[in-house]
Amino acid sequence: MKNKKIITLAHGSGGKLSSALIKGILKSFRSPILKKLDDSAVLEGIPSCGKGRLAFTTDSYVINPIFFPGGDIGKLAVCGTINDLSMVGAIPMYLSVSAIIEEGFSMNDLNKIIISMALTAKKAGVEIVTGDTKVVGRGNADKLFINTSGIGIIGESVRISSSNAKPGDMIILSGAIADHGMAVISSRKEFGFKTTIKSDCAPLNKLVMAMLKTSRNIHVMRDPTRGGLASALNEIAENSKVGIEINEKDIPVNKQARGLCEMLGFDPLYVANEGKLIAVAPRKDSLRILAAMKKVSEGKNAVVIGEVVSSHQKKVLLNTVIGGKRIVDMLSGEQLPRIC
Amino acid sequence: MKYIKKFNNPEQVKKLLTGINSLSLGKVNLMEVCGTHTVAMFRHGIRGMLPDNINILSGPGCPVCVTSQKDIDKIISLTGKKDIIIATFGDMIKVPGTISSLGEEKAKGADIRVVYSPNESLCIARNNPGKKVVFMAIGFETTSPLIALCVQDAGREGLKNYFVLCSHKLVVPAMSALLETKDVHIDGFICPGHVSITVGADAYNIIAEKYGVPCVIAGFEASDILQSIYMLLKQIKERSNIVEVQYSRVVSCRGNRTSQQLLSAVFTVADAQWRGLGTIPCSGLKLRKEYSPFDADENFDFTNIKSRENPACSCGAVLRGVKKPPECKMFGKACTPENPYGPCMVSTEGACSAYYKYSR
Numbered sequence A: 001m002k003n004k005k006i007i008t009l010a011h012g013s014g015g016k017l018s019s020a021l022i023k024g025i026l027k028s029f030r031s032p033i034l035k036k037l038d039d040s041a042v043l044e045g046i047p048s049c050g051k052g053r054l055a056f057t058t059d060s061y062v063i064n065p066i067f068f069p070g071g072d073i074g075k076l077a078v079c080g081t082i083n084d085l086s087m088v089g090a091i092p093m094y095l096s097v098s099a100i101i102e103e104g105f106s107m108n109d110l111n112k113i114i115i116s117m118a119l120t121a122k123k124a125g126v127e128i129v130t131g132d133t134k135v136v137g138r139g140n141a142d143k144l145f146i147n148t149s150g151i152g153i154i155g156e157s158v159r160i161s162s163s164n165a166k167p168g169d170m171i172i173l174s175g176a177i178a179d180h181g182m183a184v185i186s187s188r189k190e191f192g193f194k195t196t197i198k199s200d201c202a203p204l205n206k207l208v209m210a211m212l213k214t215s216r217n218i219h220v221m222r223d224p225t226r227g228g229l230a231s232a233l234n235e236i237a238e239n240s241k242v243g244i245e246i247n248e249k250d251i252p253v254n255k256q257a258r259g260l261c262e263m264l265g266f267d268p269l270y271v272a273n274e275g276k277l278i279a280v281a282p283r284k285d286s287l288r289i290l291a292a293m294k295k296v297s298e299g300k301n302a303v304v305i306g307e308v309v310s311s312h313q314k315k316v317l318l319n320t321v322i323g324g325k326r327i328v329d330m331l332s333g334e335q336l337p338r339i340c
Numbered sequence B: 001m002k003y004i005k006k007f008n009n010p011e012q013v014k015k016l017l018t019g020i021n022s023l024s025l026g027k028v029n030l031m032e033v034c035g036t037h038t039v040a041m042f043r044h045g046i047r048g049m050l051p052d053n054i055n056i057l058s059g060p061g062c063p064v065c066v067t068s069q070k071d072i073d074k075i076i077s078l079t080g081k082k083d084i085i086i087a088t089f090g091d092m093i094k095v096p097g098t099i100s101s102l103g104e105e106k107a108k109g110a111d112i113r114v115v116y117s118p119n120e121s122l123c124i125a126r127n128n129p130g131k132k133v134v135f136m137a138i139g140f141e142t143t144s145p146l147i148a149l150c151v152q153d154a155g156r157e158g159l160k161n162y163f164v165l166c167s168h169k170l171v172v173p174a175m176s177a178l179l180e181t182k183d184v185h186i187d188g189f190i191c192p193g194h195v196s197i198t199v200g201a202d203a204y205n206i207i208a209e210k211y212g213v214p215c216v217i218a219g220f221e222a223s224d225i226l227q228s229i230y231m232l233l234k235q236i237k238e239r240s241n242i243v244e245v246q247y248s249r250v251v252s253c254r255g256n257r258t259s260q261q262l263l264s265a266v267f268t269v270a271d272a273q274w275r276g277l278g279t280i281p282c283s284g285l286k287l288r289k290e291y292s293p294f295d296a297d298e299n300f301d302f303t304n305i306k307s308r309e310n311p312a313c314s315c316g317a318v319l320r321g322v323k324k325p326p327e328c329k330m331f332g333k334a335c336t337p338e339n340p341y342g343p344c345m346v347s348t349e350g351a352c353s354a355y356y357k358y359s360r
Helices: A016-029 A073-086 A107-124 A179-186 A205-214 A228-240 A255-264 A283-294 B002-006 B010-022 B035-044 B069-080 B090-094 B102-107 B118-127 B144-157 B171-181 B193-199 B201-211 B222-237 B257-266 B289-294 B315-319 B351-359
Strands: A041-043 A053-061 A090-102 A127-136 A144-154 A170-173 A220-222 A243-247 A278-281 A303-309 A316-319 A325-327 B028-032 B054-058 B084-089 B112-115 B132-139 B162-168 B188-191 B215-217 B243-245 B267-274 B278-287
Touching: A053 A073, A073 A090, A073 A107, A073 A144, A073 A205, A090 A107, A090 A205, A107 A127, A107 A144, A170 A283, A179 A255, A205 A283, A220 A228, A228 A243, A228 A278, A228 A316, A278 A283, A283 A303, A325 B035, A325 B351, B010 B222, B028 B035, B028 B222, B035 B193, B035 B222, B035 B351, B069 B084, B069 B102, B069 B132, B069 B162, B084 B090, B084 B118, B090 B102, B090 B112, B102 B112, B112 B118, B118 B132, B118 B144, B118 B162, B132 B144, B144 B162, B144 B257, B144 B289, B162 B267, B162 B278, B162 B289, B171 B193, B171 B201, B171 B278, B188 B193, B188 B201, B188 B222, B193 B201, B193 B257, B201 B215, B201 B243, B215 B222, B257 B267, B278 B289, B315 B351
Parallel strands: A090 A127, A243 A316, B028 B054, B028 B188, B084 B112, B084 B132, B132 B162, B188 B215, B215 B243
Antiparallel strands: A041 A053, A053 A144, A090 A144, A170 A278, A170 A303, A220 A278, A243 A303, A316 A325, B267 B278
16 A cells, blocks of 8 residues: 655655655765755865865745745745855855746736845845746646755855764754744635734845854754754754754744644744754854854844753754653654644 | 743642642553643653653544544545545545555545635635535534534535535543443543533533543643643542543533534434444434535445555554554554554654654
């Protein structure tokens, strides 16, 4: 009965099945760079680049609805790729944009999205330098799919990778989680909710630059997008072969997002974010990094949420608000609203 | 929102734990019946905070988990027909039937739509007059009034293409059945909070009076659960057996009369097949005769369905509290959330899924 030969929606939810799908694809591509599974590929030893390193990344965006409180698919695409470059410590330089448009899509909506992308890129100081469009027949795409790729430059002393976390490191979160995912959910007509939750969608390159100016000792950075904070921490624990311990009382969640999570039975730890980052750094650097983050608007609510430990390797443990402990596993499939 | 902070206060929790520890009793088995309680206890880390003499069992309170293999196979059998749209809650998508699952059929092209509320299934029927829409109706007394409303609306609008495959269950008969089987000794029940809003505390009197088992209806925050455990232990110590309401901010003795009347108007009580518990008399709901045009069981042919549960799957024993998920040979090995062999590993409120996610 077990038919493993078809792709299901669960393969796209950012959890274990997505991870397994990616690892399956890796085997065919046989690239040691790809194998690291960082947010961007770090390219070294390029002739004519000397000691410089490039970061290169790509991502595709298929969100529904395409307009949501605080953003749209275009802004999401530009921020997503800028952030993937930033997470390996790169200064994002150039982006490509590729759009697959469904027949019948509103020209007006397309223009709004293009303008949104242009404004977001300009604000971040990044240039969109190449692109492509394709139109497919009605029903062959869900309104609009966007792919963005990006390149950036990594400074010489910057060595950031999800496999670099060390026991004793502190874990810093740049602000409240769950806003993006719950903003998208709340804007879906079938729920009929009225909230003021807005997506946190934002480029993080300026925040990262401020952090790197303060310290070149940052070991890991990750943006907790699909699969949420929980999945990102699990990836770090797995790739670095360490344990992670976090404190529930220190993890900020805005009131409305928390309320909607409670109603639907969602765990905020697994809800997507599009303008937040996790940084893992030695204890002695953490306070300085935290202070530098708080001076930038995307990091004003930054907080230490836990630490890297040598015990329970590859597992994430949560100290609950009431003093209990539990495992925080990686997301499996997508979170679904409670039935009763 | 104020209840979330107020009822998860660490100082209050400490006091409740002190109270629980002070009631020195021998080994006691307390069964939490509701899947939301199963998850809440893990999310707060409550199990690890309780003294060793308290054994918490998970019962048959997960609507996905207790849906029989036959009902799953029935809905899957409809996916092959081009003029049918299946509407279902998301959790049902991955539940393995005898041969396939809704998720696999969806990936192969069947028109299966995940809905977040039963009302959406009605909208799908209105928007697709040329197709038949069959809603997989699972859930306990919290959910079934919503389906009752949908069926009434369908009747008023004269819809000819809306059907409900009714797999609704009633909680109290299942609790009675568990006590009748005597598979496991239960000293007290932590009763479901949301179901009790509909049925009322008085519905559990039979459990306390006929079987002598104390019941406490519990809320879902940490202090709710711990206070409920304390109240049960106190009853056990005092050899009392009554129904108490800890979740008094929303649960009354008589329950929600409007929901009860709605259920009576649309459904009759019928025997129902439960995974793990077999057929329990008067434990399910069936649409009344006047609503038979909307009853999938009356309008589609399911006579050739031959269902078989995977013999290696221990969901049945888990639902009766006889086994804990880690005691199943397949738990965490062949059976994982990515590759589930039974519904207890599929549903977010299933015991196997909760144990796997929170305490491996």
